[in-house]
Amino acid sequence: MALGLAVLTASGMLALVSPGTAEAAAPCSGRKAKTLTFSTGEVHIYRRSNYVCAVTVPKRPGVRQWMSVSVRARGGRPVVDEGEFSKRAGPVTVHAGRRHVWVKGSVGRGSVSSGWIRC
Numbered sequence: 001m002a003l004g005l006a007v008l009t010a011s012g013m014l015a016l017v018s019p020g021t022a023e024a025a026a027p028c029s030g031r032k033a034k035t036l037t038f039s040t041g042e043v044h045i046y047r048r049s050n051y052v053c054a055v056t057v058p059k060r061p062g063v064r065q066w067m068s069v070s071v072r073a074r075g076g077r078p079v080v081d082e083g084e085f086s087k088r089a090g091p092v093t094v095h096a097g098r099r100h101v102w103v104k105g106s107v108g109r110g111s112v113s114s115g116w117i118r119c
Contacts, residue, residue, distance in 0.1 A: 027091045028053030033119035036103065040110030043069060043103055047119040050097045055090035056105035062086055068106045074099040074116060 026032075030048025041058040056069040067089035068082035073096040081090045094101065100116040 027055050027088065028093070034114075034117070036105065036112045036114055038105070038107075038110045038112040041067070041105065041107035043105035043112055043114075045071075045103055045114075045119055050095055051093050052096045052101050052103075052119050053091050053093040054103050054105070055088050055092075056107060057088045058107040061088075065108050066106070067108075068104070070104045072102045073097070074101070078102075078104075 028044070028046035030046040030051070030053065032044060033047040033052075034045040036043040036045070041056055043054055043056050046053045052071055052073070054069050054071045056067050058065065058067065064084050064086045066083070067085045068080065069090040069092055070078040070080040071092050071094045072078035073094045076094065079092040079094050081092050083089070089105070096119070100118055102116055103114040105112050
């Protein structure tokens, strides 16, 4: 009986730590390299090995509104995610290697553009 209770308790604890929770907290893998803040939201930029990933999050999540995020490695084409979202735009990932990247994000009428940066 005690073993059965221990197994049920452990499985309940595993259910509390779901993959969706971790994904909501950090949709990109790697270390957070920069945060670009603007009037209606933020763009979070992550770096892992030779890849750069970015997401745009609104200051007021839950409301469907126009959002976009793009990442472009120098010499490459931008990778873009845009549309009406309630939680975030992205993630978008590019292979940057040692190249600079240009990151853009917008929520509603607010926007930010990084210029060429190293992460």
